[in-house]
Amino acid sequence: MKHLVVLLFLSLPLLAAPSISEGTLDLRNYRLTPKSIIRLDGDWSFFWNTFSSYPTIQELPREHTFTIPGFWNSHTHEEVQLGPYGFATYYLTILLPEDRPPILGINSNAANTALRLEINGTEIHASGIPGESRHESTPKYLPRYSFFRADHDTLHVTLHISNFEDAKGGPWFPLVFGGADALRGIRLGNMQRELFYFGSTLIMGTIFLFMYLFGTLKHEKYELFFSLSCYTAALRISLTGERFLIRIFLDIPWEFFLRLEYATLSLLILFYSYCIFFFFRKIYSPRILKLITYTSVGYILFFCVTPPQIFTRTITPYLIFIALMLGYLLLVNLRGACQKIHTAQALLAGNIIVFISAIHDILANTLIFIRPPLLPAGVFILLLTQAGIIAYSFARTKHHTIHLIKKLRRTNEALTAFLPREFLALLNKQDLTTVNLGDQVSGDMTILFAEFQQRDGVKRHITMEELNDHLSYISPVISYNNGFIDKYLHNGLMCIFPSSCQDGITAATEIVSATEQNNSPLDISLGLHRGTVILGTVGSQRRIDTTVISDTVNISSRIQALSKIYGSKITVTQEIIDTPQVKDAFTYRILDSVRVKGKNFPITVYEVLDGLREREFTMKCATIDLFYTALESFLQEKYTHALTKFLHIREQTPEDPVINMYIERCNSALKGPSRQATTKNI
Structure with missing residues (x-):
């Protein structure tokens, strides 16, 4: 929480700190502590097409200034408007108070496209290799927090920047100066926040991918494209901000990461457009989807085959196109919410945050104002809304499943009455x-x-x-x-x-x-x-x-x-x-x-x-032996002897139908051969 508060201060003007004027920052009357943070925004001394270091830079006339952060494309130098390509030295003098921390630090985040930072003539950080020509320079984006001992009352801060690749040149993100503890807190907070966003987005993408792979409605590809959107967003988070993916693969050329950064932007709008399409299929225009598809794929192919000097010039119109398409997606979501489509209201809240954060980052990219990127936070909030939707859907599905299980059990019980288990x-x-x-x-x-x-x-x-x-x-x-x-x-x-x-x-x-x-x-x-x-x-x-x-x-x-x-x-x-x-x-x-x-x-x-x-059982049991004797005589055709015994049994069990049947058979047999008892047919 402490780091988030520090980051919040970074995004606001620090009224208590002195401002830079004519290339000088006077902190002699400022209470500089290990927790102090000062943004080095303001007018630095500017030397175009010159690389100079302390102390020789003091001999140069400080006639021109340049406001950092900013691109030098729109800067007029000696009545000539500068283009994107060239090199320059930025110089700032910082007057320190006597009571100051022993260790100070400075954050040189990024510049287009190579940077070297020196303090009192000593290099403390380099992002790429600045050069006076394209062949001499090596571009790279590598944010760095550098620390040094404050042994002198005056700090001579020199920035060497060259750009021969990007359509915009110069330092486009503010430098931060202050106590070592504060800068370490900022660095740790930034890394923790971005890794948290990266991991959360990656996990959510994996969850939705499994939902698609193991789900029964694979023709409904909302889960698939939301998963791809999450993976793309996670990759983009690792390529921006602290750029921890670049820190891992330092030997990979700058152009590869630049193309990958541009590709993730196109893929993110492409995948999320399909995600919204499958969620609001009935109200999403297929023509708009085709437009987004062809434009995004075409743009990816364009910057894959063209050099950075060309495709970086197209980023501003493409960002405008993305803003318009995000507005359309938000409008589709709004219509879905008005039509009370299931969970559309919850999704709308997340899409509004994403839209606002995307517009914010687009404006910040053009340096209309300077703020840290909000899109990772917006994507994270969208993921939270998706997590809420999943939880609600699971709870609803669980309730419905329990109801179906109970109904199925009753049905099975009813069916087993017709078909025994x-x-x-x-x-x-x-x-x-x-x-x-x-x-x-x-x-x-x-x-x-x-x-x-x-x-x-x-x-x-x-x-x-x-x-x-x-x-x-x-x-x-x-x-x-x-x-x-x-x-x-x-x-x-x-x-x-x-x-x-x-x-x-x-x-x-x-x-x-x-x-x-x-x-x-x-x-x-x-x-x-x-x-x-x-x-x-x-x-x-x-x-x-x-x-x-x-x-x-x-x-x-x-x-x-x-x-x-x-x-x-x-x-x-x-x-x-x-x-x-x-x-x-x-x-x-x-x-x-x-x-x-x-x-x-x-x-x-x-x-x-x-x-x-009991009575019937006792009588029949009592006459079994006599019955077998009579039956034996009957089977030996001794009908007179058998009849006598059957009549004797009947006296004891007058209601026994079997005895009466054999008496009748004996009488029939005694009357003549034609009526002799025979085996009964059934």
Whole structure:
């Protein structure tokens, strides 16, 4: 902060310090301290086409003066207006007070185009090599803070300047004299400020470049051109002011850096024009954009192929063109703000600052007034507005993204109600977006079919409320036992248990038990079979559905239909019973041997007794041995013996439909061979 205050003083007249008059600065009555700062603006003694040093310069007549800073192009010397090319000596006598700091310093910032600074005849700084002709001089811009001991009461300051390259010659930036502490503070403050501007601009450019490279809207090139604008501005900052890039590469010729400095000016207006164009595409005139493009590119080519003596003459009209184009960009931004385009108001504030600072620097370049450049600060303020826009956009995007995520979660949850997560897992898919037409997987699985009927026996449609109420306690049972509902059918459903038969049987018994415990008005019958199935997606690209294809599904459905005949709650096939996890874990009895259409061999079906009401379960378990004895006689065609045993069982379980079915079969067989019991077809 201290350095910024010092810089502020540099830009204001220092009323307390004496002024230069006729090549002399009298400080004998001035309190000169290590913190003192004096701008050496004023009338220096001027010797045209002469290089002279102290003490011989004292012998020359001091007839002419020249106001520093200033270009000698418009200076009249001996009634002749000087041109841009030539050389000269500037001479200033400084009378020091007796009470003065032991170390003093002077800042010789820049001059067109070579400079040598001497104090009391001793060279303390050189920027290039001043010469009396183009061949003898070497141009260079190299600001320098030089320090020396104040051992004499009088300082003889001599400036040797030559220019044979630029369209304007002479010292164009004020020299600063004062205490060593003050000048070191200025130097440190300038370097810190410019490096801060350079780093901030570079970082912001990188951020916008990444936003473009990793963004989804690459056709919107606002981020790209703003990034290029930032990189160009950072390069220009390193080439002006303290010129720290030139300090790093001292051996590179002066012309290269001069061309690069001019190129950055053209590229900056070019890139930023495209930036504004993509931000306000609807109100930005393409003709103006073409004008800026052709002019900027043409100007870059012009000073790349012409010598500095020519292209430096065009800087003033080109600066006027830039000022006009910046005014147009500001007008476009203003129209966008009036139309309430998103974040246009914030961008307008930054563009106003950039416009003012650019106009300031253009006027300072023509020496209408002398002030430090403001464009780096203006660009930095623009970056701050962009950072604010980014922060606001990110916050808005984050809020919108969170809203979309919540909505997407709700959508996914709703979609998983139509397509179970377990089905996706079997297909090795993480979510619905990765499901493609034709995805499939095969394996051994247990298929369960369930059908609901009115418990009161009245044939009527089951209402939606009754069905949903029934499913509310059936669905959790299926999920808990590692299964999932694949389809809801008319008055029923189809379930898949990918892991084991035990999961399917356990779920079936718990469903029957839950139905009884909840006193549901609906009765249920279940059929299970295990075998190889294929799960996959079918349909078209516009409409995809899931399906399960195999004979296992067909057999499971037909086995469930047999439950109505046998009066059983849970009917399973031999493949289920033969599974080790089921065979010894559940109570079951054989029901019948049936023939399925399309199969060459009959299928043995069983009734699982687990899950039945306690009374029914106890009666059926008590008669299992007698039932198997009767069934064995029936299969051996000993129908009379079998009938006797079945009748005996019916006395104990009069409501068992299976016993009544076999009694009927025995009676039919006893009446004649034509009515002999045969395997049932389903």
